[in-house]
Amino acid sequence: MPSPDALRTTRIPLEHGSGAMPAVGFGTLIPDPVATRQAVKTALDVGFRNFDCAERYRNEEAVGEAMQDAFKAGTVRREEVFVGTKLWNTNHRPERVKPAFDASRRRLQLDYIDCYLIHTPYAFQPGDDQDPRDEQGRVIYDSGTTLVETWQALESLVDGGQCRSIGLSDIGLEKLREVVAAARIKPAVVQVESHPYLPEWDLLEFCREHGIVLQAFAALGHALEPKVLDDPAITAIARRVNKTPAQVVLAWAVQRGTAFLTTSTTPRYIQENFEISALPDDAMQEIRDGVTKRVRFNPVVETGVPGFIPRAP
Numbered sequence: 001m002p003s004p005d006a007l008r009t010t011r012i013p014l015e016h017g018s019g020a021m022p023a024v025g026f027g028t029l030i031p032d033p034v035a036t037r038q039a040v041k042t043a044l045d046v047g048f049r050n051f052d053c054a055e056r057y058r059n060e061e062a063v064g065e066a067m068q069d070a071f072k073a074g075t076v077r078r079e080e081v082f083v084g085t086k087l088w089n090t091n092h093r094p095e096r097v098k099p100a101f102d103a104s105r106r107r108l109q110l111d112y113i114d115c116y117l118i119h120t121p122y123a124f125q126p127g128d129d130q131d132p133r134d135e136q137g138r139v140i141y142d143s144g145t146t147l148v149e150t151w152q153a154l155e156s157l158v159d160g161g162q163c164r165s166i167g168l169s170d171i172g173l174e175k176l177r178e179v180v181a182a183a184r185i186k187p188a189v190v191q192v193e194s195h196p197y198l199p200e201w202d203l204l205e206f207c208r209e210h211g212i213v214l215q216a217f218a219a220l221g222h223a224l225e226p227k228v229l230d231d232p233a234i235t236a237i238a239r240r241v242n243k244t245p246a247q248v249v250l251a252w253a254v255q256r257g258t259a260f261l262t263t264s265t266t267p268r269y270i271q272e273n274f275e276i277s278a279l280p281d282d283a284m285q286e287i288r289d290g291v292t293k294r295v296r297f298n299p300v301v302e303t304g305v306p307g308f309i310p311r312a313p
């Protein structure tokens with residue numbers, strides 16, 4: 001078992017990219033830019049070194065400002081931080097990929113991105129409207145491009161040197177297999193919803209076999225009902241190991257070989273989520289065998305429509 005402090009600084013080497021991804025990650029899906037900047041600052045202060053962003057979150061500027069503050073203050077160096085961001089559905093056409101990538105880099109004030117993900121495998125009508133709908137309110141999809149064509153445009157970003165690795169998000173096994181089979185540069189990372197109520201063991205096994213890091217989002221269940229953190233098996237382990245339920249769930253995520261993303265605007269939660277320690281083997285087994293509820297909180301994987309981002313009024 002790794003020593004308690006080692007778990008929180010775990011770095012997973014990228015087989016299909018350069019560098020290593022810190023397993024403990026902070027997500028920036030925070031609607032308010034002022035709250036985003038403050039939360040990223042707190043996350044950097046407590047020790048997070050992996051940040052997940054997206055053009056769709058519309059707050060990359062605020063994340064960039066918080067990081068620049070830390071770089072300028074000398075508290076953190078750029079090379080110590082792993083920054084990922086994502087291509088939105090309306091930019092899947094190959095000719096739109098590089099401009100979208102450069103726009104994210106500009107907003108984040110970064111020369112290079114550690115990992116660029118295709119946010120979902122669904123192409124939407126290209127354009128500036130991130131949520132294109134027809135008169136009946138139905139999403140307008142784009143049949144003019146394939147996922148593999150978009151992937152090839154991401155491969156060119158790696159060739160260009162400003163993108164250190166590429167990956168996919170909100171993807172199921174079937175589509176992932178297709179991309180892996182067609183790829184010249186294999187996906188380094190797959191980001192999907194995963195927590196004890198959605199362990200995604202099959203996907204994790206596939207990722208292991210192909211040297212892909214599975215990065216779990218909603219690692220705490222997004223605070224939705226039924227609450228993962230109130231699960232009796234989790235709370236019993238938390239009492240036994242003298243940790244919080246959140247720390248148990250996040251330690252489990254790292255020890256089973258995934259990276260995770262969690263988000264909070266509450267400073268004490270941000271600190272708590274970083275301060276994880278290794279669980280004993282019997283606790284790992286209890287979560288695997290004893291938590292049998294299965295819940296997907298975010299249906300984005302079925303439609304490409306983000307489940308946790310409210311529609312603009």
Ligand SMILES: NC(=O)c1ccc[n+]([C@@H]2O[C@H](COP(=O)([O-])OP(=O)(O)OC[C@H]3O[C@@H](n4cnc5c(N)ncnc54)[C@H](OP(=O)(O)O)[C@@H]3O)[C@@H](O)[C@H]2O)c1
Pocket residue numbers: 026027028029030052053119169170191192216217218219220221222223229246247261262263264265266269270272273298300306308
């Ligand atoms: N690829 C995708 O489509 C996709 C989709 C969703 C998310 N993501 C990424 O994954 C990140 C994390 O997802 P998420 O926001 O669903 O993560 P999460 O950590 O499972 O859920 C966040 C919620 O849990 C609460 N929370 C955080 N720490 C807690 C703690 N220690 N104890 C009790 N409650 C706690 C937060 O409350 P407070 O904020 O009130 O403190 C917030 O309401 C996002 O920011 C985003 O970067 C990606």
